[in-house]
Amino acid sequence: MNLFAYLGAWAMGTFERVGRASLFLYEIVAGSGQLFRRFTLVIQQVYAVGVLTLLIIMVSGLFVGMVLGLQGYNTLVKFGAEESLGLLVSLSLVRELGPVVTALLFAGRAGSALTAEIGLMKATEQLAGMEMMAVNPVTRVIAPRFLAGVIAMPLLAAMFSAVGVLGGHLVSVGLLGVDAGSFWSQMQSGVDFYDDILNGVIKSAVFGVVVSWIAVFEGYDAVPTSEGVSRATNRTVVYSSLAVLGLDFVLTALMFKGV
C-alpha cells in the first residue's frame, strides 16, 4: 500500500476511535447519574480497583520515599543543606511522583484488570445478555467501574505520598541522622497546601478519570476473542501510561507559577 493511503487510513482509524471513546465517555457520565441510587455497585468496584491496589501502592510509596531520601541526601549534603531533605522528599512526592507513579501503577494493576474483565464479559456475551435483559451495560457495568476508578485514584495517590514521606523520614532521620525537627519544619515551611498538595490532588483526579476511561473503553471496545482481549489489555497499559506522562507535563505547565 502506498504510504499516503496507509497514513490516511491510520489517521481515520485513530479519529474514529477517539470519537467513539468520547461518545462512550459521554454515555458513561450520562449513565452514572442513576448510580447514586444504587451506590453499592460503586462500592463493590472501589473494593476491586482501590482496596486490592492498596498494597502495591503502599509498598511502592515506601520504597520511592526511601530512595528519594538516600538520593536527595547525597546531593544536598554537598551544600550542607541536608535539613532540606524533608522538603525535597515531600515536594517531589506530593507534586510529582505521588500522582504519576500511582497512576502508572494503577494502570498496570487496576486498569488492565478492568479492561480484561470487561473484555471477557463482552467475549462471553455477558454484556449482550444484559442488553437483552433490558439492562444497559454501560450504566450497570461500565459506569460503576469508571466512577470507582475516579474515586480511588486521588485517595491512592494521597496514601502513596503519605507513606513516601514516612519512608523518607525513616531513611533520613533513622539512617542518615538528619535532625527530625528540621526535617519536618523545613517541610512544613516549604510545602504549600494550595500550590503543592491541592495541585497534586487535582493531578491525580485527572489521571483517575483518564486511566479509568481508557481502561473501560478498551475493554468495551475489545474484539471479543481471547486475542482481542489480550491486545486491549496491552493497549490500556500503554495508552494510559503515555496519557499520564503527557498530561502530567501539560498539567504541570498549567499550574506552574513563574518564580
Added chain:
Amino acid sequence: MNQPENKTNNGETANGPSSARGPRLDPIGDALVEISDLTFKRDTRTILHNLNLRIARGKITAIMGGSGCGKTTLLNLIGGQLRSQQGKVLVDGLSVPDLTTEELFALRKRMGMLFQTGALLTDLDVFENVAFPIREHTRLPEVLLRHVVLMKLQTVGLRGARDLMPSELSGGMARRVALARAIALEPMMVMYDEPFTGLDPISKGVIAKLIHDLNHSLGITSIVVSHDVVEACSISDYAYLMGDGRIIGEGTPQEVQQSKSDYVRQFMEGLPDGPVPYQYPASDYADDLMQGDGR
C-alpha cells in the same frame, strides 16, 4: 389461540429458495413476530436477503440452517441488537428498528433470550444470576424475590445448585440456569440461540423437554434457532429452513423433512456436498497450485 397447529390446510410445502414471495394467506394464524422483506448487510456482505418470516404466538418455531447462514443475525434483529437497513421487523405489533432505546428496553423486558454460551454473569452465583433481571427491573421485597427465584430454579431442576458459581457448572447446567434467568420476568417470548450445541444426549433431552414444557405450561412463544435437525424438529410446531440468508423451506417439521428440494435434502440428511458446496469459493485448484509464489 392455543389450538394445535392446523397442519392440513397448509397447502405449501418447502419448495426450494423462495425469497421473492409476495404476501400470502398464512397457515400460522396470529403472529407475534412478523418479518417482511428483511435485508441486512454487514459492510458489503449481504447476510440476509429479502427475508419473510412469521412466528406464531404461543408456538415453538424452529429456524434451522447451517452455520453462518444468518440465524443468529436474525435473532439479533428481532431482539433489536442490530438494526436492519431495509424491511420490516414487527414484534407484537411494534416495529423494532424504529423503537427508541426506552421503548426497545420495555419490549426486551417481555423477551427472553438464551445465548449459546449461556452468558451467565461470572461474578454472581446461580441464585443472583436468576435474580438479576428481577432486581434490575422490579422492587420486589427480598422474601418474594427468593420465592420467585427458587420457583424458576425448581422449574429447571437446579434449586439445589443455587449457591454454585457459573464456573462450577457444566455446560448443560449453565444453559438451564440461563433459561431460568430468561424466564425470570415471565416473558411472552423466548429466543433460543443454538440451545443444543455442545451438549451430551441427556442434557439435550433435558433442554428440549424444558423448551417444550415452558411453551405448554406458560404459553411462551419460542423461537429455536438450531442446526440440530432432529432435536429442533422433535419439539417444534413449525419450522423454517434457512440457507445463505434466505428461507429455503418451511412448514411443519414433517413437511420440511419430506421436502423434495435438493437444498433441504442436503441439509436434513447432512450430505457434505450438494447445493451448498463443500469448497469455500476459490479460484481453480490447478491454477492455484501452479501459481507457486506468494499465497
Added chain:
Amino acid sequence: MVGKKTLEIWVGIFVAAGIAALAMLAFRVGNLTAADVVDGYKVRAYFENIGGLKVKSPVTMAGVRVGRVTEIFFDNESYRAVVVMNIDGRYRKIPKDTGASINTSGLLGEQYVGLDPGGDEEYLRDGDKITLAQSAIVLEKLVSHFLFSQAEKPPQPKK
C-alpha cells in the same frame, strides 16, 4: 468472593485511610495548620533590590514568623521594588520606625524579610510604609566586591 459486609468494611477502611493520608499531607507535611496569617494588616517597604524574595516568603521578627509577603511589584516612580507584607493581627505593637531587611536563611536557603524593631511610641498600622529598608545581599555583588578588594591589595609572598 468476599462477603458483602467484609467488602463494605474494607472499602470503608480504604476511604478512611485515603482521607487520613490527605489530612496528613495537609497538616503534617503542608502548612495548613499554621493557620497562616490571621486578621492581618498590610505594611509596605521599598527595597533597592529584593534578590530572590518571593510572594509567600515569610516575614520574621527576632526569628519568629509574624507574617508573609503578599505582593511584590516594581514602582515606576522611585525605581524600587515594593514589597507588601501581611502582618498577623496578634502583632499590632510594632514600632513605626522598624527597619526591614532581606535576609537569607543559610548560605543558599530561601530569602525572608526580617523586621528589626525601632523605638518609636507609635505603632505600624494598615497601609503604613516602612522607611528603613535594607536590600538583599546579592551574592554576586558580594563576591565581586571581595575580588576587587583583594586585587587592590599587594600580592602576599608565599610561605
